[in-house]
Structure formats: C-alpha cells, structure tokens
Amino acid sequence: MKGRLSNKFNLVIRDYELTPKTTVVVGVSTGVDSMVLLTLLENLPRSKRPQIVIAHVNHKLRKQSEEEQAFIEAYAKEHHLKLEIEVWPVAKHPKTGIENAARKVRYNFFTRIAKQTGARFLFTAHHADDQAETFLLKLVRGGSLQQLKGIGARQLTEQTQIQRPLLNFSKIQIREFATLNHVKWYEDQTNADQNLARNRMRQEIVPRLKQENPQLLAHIQSYENQLQILMRATRQHAQELVQQLIEKDGFKTTLFLKFSLEWQDLVLQEIATKKLGAGQLTDAQRYEILQLLHNKQKPTGNIQISHQLVFMKNYQQFGFYLANELQKKSLETPDSMLKLNQWHEISGYGKVGVFEADELPQNLLDTSQVMKLSENQIEEPFSVEKSSPDENLRLKAGGHKVVRRVLMDAKVPIAQRESWPVLVDANHQPIWLLGIRKSWLKEPFDDQQKPYFIIWKTNNLEELN
Known part of the structure; x- marks a missing residue:
C-alpha cells in the first residue's frame, strides 16, 4: 500500500486494539473519504484486520444514487465483505431540513446494524477538514460553550462506540492517497451546492484561512482537544459540587451561595442541563435565577422557564419543577407525639424538642428558637401536626389570628400552607406555628x-418570628 498515510493510519488504528474477532461497521457513502477508510481497513495486517460490515444508505437524493448502490454491492461481493443497505424512499423526504433528516435516517440505520452484528465500533470517514468546518460553523452560529466542540468519539449503543480514524488527516492527503492507490470513488454532486452553509465554509472560508496559516487544521484540532479537556474537568468538578447540594426535593441554597460566583454559574448550568438538556436554559434565564438566589429580601420566588417547567426558590431550597406538579409539592408533616428531652425530626423543616432545664441542649438559647413555659402552662403530651388554615393563634391582646393569614403574611408558598407544622398540646390547642x-x-x-x-x-x- 503506497503512501505515508497508510503508515500513519496503522499507528492510529493500533489504539483500537482490533483483532480478527473484532466486528466493525463502516459507514460507506462511496465518496473518496469513506472508500479510502474502507481500503485502509482492508489492508491492515492480518492480525489486526477486523470483521468488516459495510453500511451504505441510498438517500435517493442524486441521480447517481442507484449507480453508487450498484457499485458498492459489486465491491462488497468482489472483496468478500458483508454489506447492509438502507434505502430512503423519496416519498419520505421532508420538504425542509433534508440534511438533518438524512443524518437521522443514517444513524438510526447504523444503530440497528451495530446491534444486529454486535459491532464494537462504528467507523466513519470524517477527517481534519470536516473537523475544522464543524468547529467554525458552531463558532459562527453561537450557543453555549458546551456545544462548541468538533467531531469526536461517542457511544452509539451500549456496546458500540463511534470512532473517526481519519480525523488527523486532511482532505488533500486522503485524495492523494486515493489517486496514488487507484481507489475508485464517486463525487457527491451536492458538495457544489452553495446554498448549504457547510459547502460555503468548505469551498470559500476554510481555504482562505489555510492561506493565512497552512497549519490551520492542526491548530483547530489542538484547540478542540484542549477545550474538551478543560470542559470535561470543569463539568466533573461541577457535578461533584451538585452532589453536595442535593437534598430531598431540591438543592441547598445556603451552601450554593458559598461557592464563588463562577462556580455558582457553572453549577446552575449543570443542574439545568440534567433537568432541561444541554443549552436549553437561556443566558437571560440564568441571570434571573442567580439574581433571585442572591436576593435576601425575597426568600421565595418562581421563574417560568418553559410552558412545563418552573424554577422555584423556597427559602433555603431551590430547584426546577414541573409546573403541573408544583401545586402538589408540599413537605409532609406526619402527626407525631414528642418525648420529653428528645429531639423530634420534621423532614424538610427542622427539629423540635421539649426539654427540662437540666437537660437543655447547649448553644441553642436564641429567642427566635426557644419558648419558655412554666409547669402550669403545659398540657402534655405535645404533638406535631399539619396546621389547619382555619386554626387560630391566640394574640397577646386577647384576640386571635387565623393560621392562613399568618402564613400569608410570612410569604409561605401556597403549595406548603396546608402542611406547615404546628406544635399543639394535649387538647390540640396550637402552641407554636413552628418557625x-x-x-x-x-x-x-x-x-x-x-x-x-x-x-x-x-x-x-x-426563622420568621
């Protein structure tokens, strides 16, 4: 096999640890890139050559599609290679978004074949020029930094990984190899269509940038690699911070605000990505959420993220919640009796206890936390119940104030007003609407x-006392 490209390819492919027992699916369009990739794989040393399954899609987008299908069928037969073909009928072509639809058809087909054959890899023929075009197109279109990445390895199925063995080779190198080794291929006529952004990038912008610096492709690949390393490391730490924040039904506001502003932003993005998907939270929404979390004068608040999703800050907890479930969200307060000199935990709220003077816990005598009673005021046992909106709290002047109004004045979220814990005595008389x-x-x-x-x-x- 002539040319330095084959020697370099053999070094690249060594990292995949291929053997004659390894099955790989190779996406072959019959263009020069995929035919060169197929040729290079076929000419690997016998001990490294895998079981090759050619996967070809006839998109019915060009007049020569039938000729290309016939060619790959003859090629597979001559080279004793397994071939799988998918035909995309014209009747199923959409009127708009044809490129994205074709890609979806292609990768659905690749996934099916990978599962059927038990393939370890799907190899595609993306090369260094494709990498540069993808990176620059995303840079031009804008979006989140997480989306500014080129073409890389990823999982296709649980057992099959997509790999691009030609990413370190330029289009020129691939064409030179094909010419030198008499590799037959078909030219994709749609590559000349100037209505497609990728073609304009390929034929006008990238060539000009190469004139400015012949090392353009290598530099973009290097930047892409560095960026991916930084983003993986950053996301890994952000995920660790998110784990520290998790509690029942949300995330801890106080701990979140102890992070640096930069990590607050990144952690919020990580939480949003898990709930909404990458890039779905806008910059304006992220800014509004951070403003709300930092606003000490507003302990509760909601921000509509989408028709179905709401961001909610609820005192020392925050999170993203489905709008139709928000009204149902309430912290359950089971009715329970307190034992003397013991703490009683109230899930999601805190803990309460009745203590004798010599059993009093230390460092807790804050007036907002303590209610001192004499023995004549006590009707034991005390219990914690869900408050009733129509219950009355006795006022100093002798009047009463309904619990509903007390909760409204304290700006307690509507969804929690019917389950707020209240301490009652043996006669079920309210003693303390806790906190x-x-x-x-x-x-x-x-x-x-x-x-x-x-x-x-x-x-x-x-504490709102």
Missing part, C-alpha cells in the same frame, strides 16, 4: 414553677 409565630398562652408564666423549654432548630427554613 413562624408562637401562640399567646392562656395561663401566665409562673417563675415559681418548674420551667420547660420548647426549642425549635430550623433545617432549611428561615
């Missing part, structure tokens, strides 16, 4: 009697 407002007790405090302390320690809610 929000204490009820004025009927019996006055008697400092001659044994004191008890009700302590509320918030978890992810803001």
Whole structure:
C-alpha cells in the first residue's frame, strides 16, 4: 500500500486494539473519504484486520444514487465483505431540513446494524477538514460553550462506540492517497451546492484561512482537544459540587451561595442541563435565577422557564419543577407525639424538642428558637401536626389570628400552607406555628414553677418570628 498515510493510519488504528474477532461497521457513502477508510481497513495486517460490515444508505437524493448502490454491492461481493443497505424512499423526504433528516435516517440505520452484528465500533470517514468546518460553523452560529466542540468519539449503543480514524488527516492527503492507490470513488454532486452553509465554509472560508496559516487544521484540532479537556474537568468538578447540594426535593441554597460566583454559574448550568438538556436554559434565564438566589429580601420566588417547567426558590431550597406538579409539592408533616428531652425530626423543616432545664441542649438559647413555659402552662403530651388554615393563634391582646393569614403574611408558598407544622398540646390547642409565630398562652408564666423549654432548630427554613 503506497503512501505515508497508510503508515500513519496503522499507528492510529493500533489504539483500537482490533483483532480478527473484532466486528466493525463502516459507514460507506462511496465518496473518496469513506472508500479510502474502507481500503485502509482492508489492508491492515492480518492480525489486526477486523470483521468488516459495510453500511451504505441510498438517500435517493442524486441521480447517481442507484449507480453508487450498484457499485458498492459489486465491491462488497468482489472483496468478500458483508454489506447492509438502507434505502430512503423519496416519498419520505421532508420538504425542509433534508440534511438533518438524512443524518437521522443514517444513524438510526447504523444503530440497528451495530446491534444486529454486535459491532464494537462504528467507523466513519470524517477527517481534519470536516473537523475544522464543524468547529467554525458552531463558532459562527453561537450557543453555549458546551456545544462548541468538533467531531469526536461517542457511544452509539451500549456496546458500540463511534470512532473517526481519519480525523488527523486532511482532505488533500486522503485524495492523494486515493489517486496514488487507484481507489475508485464517486463525487457527491451536492458538495457544489452553495446554498448549504457547510459547502460555503468548505469551498470559500476554510481555504482562505489555510492561506493565512497552512497549519490551520492542526491548530483547530489542538484547540478542540484542549477545550474538551478543560470542559470535561470543569463539568466533573461541577457535578461533584451538585452532589453536595442535593437534598430531598431540591438543592441547598445556603451552601450554593458559598461557592464563588463562577462556580455558582457553572453549577446552575449543570443542574439545568440534567433537568432541561444541554443549552436549553437561556443566558437571560440564568441571570434571573442567580439574581433571585442572591436576593435576601425575597426568600421565595418562581421563574417560568418553559410552558412545563418552573424554577422555584423556597427559602433555603431551590430547584426546577414541573409546573403541573408544583401545586402538589408540599413537605409532609406526619402527626407525631414528642418525648420529653428528645429531639423530634420534621423532614424538610427542622427539629423540635421539649426539654427540662437540666437537660437543655447547649448553644441553642436564641429567642427566635426557644419558648419558655412554666409547669402550669403545659398540657402534655405535645404533638406535631399539619396546621389547619382555619386554626387560630391566640394574640397577646386577647384576640386571635387565623393560621392562613399568618402564613400569608410570612410569604409561605401556597403549595406548603396546608402542611406547615404546628406544635399543639394535649387538647390540640396550637402552641407554636413552628418557625413562624408562637401562640399567646392562656395561663401566665409562673417563675415559681418548674420551667420547660420548647426549642425549635430550623433545617432549611428561615426563622420568621
């Protein structure tokens, strides 16, 4: 096999650890790139040559499509290679977006053949010029940095990986090899269509850039490799930070705000990517979310992201939620009885306990957390229940205030008002709408009697007493 390209190709292909027992699917269009790739694979040393399955799609887009199909059928028969063909009928061609539709048909076909044959790799003939064109087109069109990447390896199925063995070779090198080795190919007539952005990039822009610097392709490949390494490392750390933030039904606001502004932005993008998909959160939405998270004067708030999705900040928790489930979202507060001198956990809210003076936990005597009672004021046992919107809290002046109004004044989200925890006595009289407002007790405090302390320690809610 003549030419330096074959020697370099053999070095590249060595990394794939191919053997005669390895099955590979090769996407062959009959253009010069795929025919050269097929030729190079066929001429590997016997110990490295895999089982080759040619996958050809007749897109019915050119007059010569039938001739190309007949050629590859004859070629496969002559070279004793397995061939799979997919025909895309003209009747199924869309009126617009033909390129994207053709690509979808092609890769659906490749996926099916890879699964049928148990292929370890799908090889396609993308080369260095394709890499430059893809990178520059994405740069021109704009979008998120995560989308600014060229053509690389990726998984096609659980067992099949897409690889591009010609990425380090230019179109010129490939054509020179084909000419020198008498490789027959068909020229794609659509490559001359100036209505296609990729063709304009290929025929006008990339050649001019090569004139400015003959090393253009190598430099773009180098930048693409460096960028991918940086983005993989950045995303890996962002994912680790996200794991630190996860709690039931959302993410921890306080911890999030301890990150640097740069990592806040990246972590938010990672959370949004998991929920919405890459690039779906706009710059304006991201800015609005960060503003809300930093706004201490607004402990709760919603931002409509799409018709179905809402971002919600709920005191010390935030996240993306389906709009039709948002009203259903509430933290359940099971009715339960408190035991003296023990903490009682309330999932998602915090913990509460009734303590005797000599059993009092240390460093918790903050007036917003403690309610001191004398023995004459206590009707044991105390229990935690879901508050009822129509319950009344006793006021100091002797009147009452309905729980619904207290929760509204405290700006508690509507979805949580029916499940907010309230501490009640043995007669089910409200003692403390936990974390929000204490009820004025009927019996006055008697400092001659044994004191008890009700302590509320918030978890992810803001103290509003």
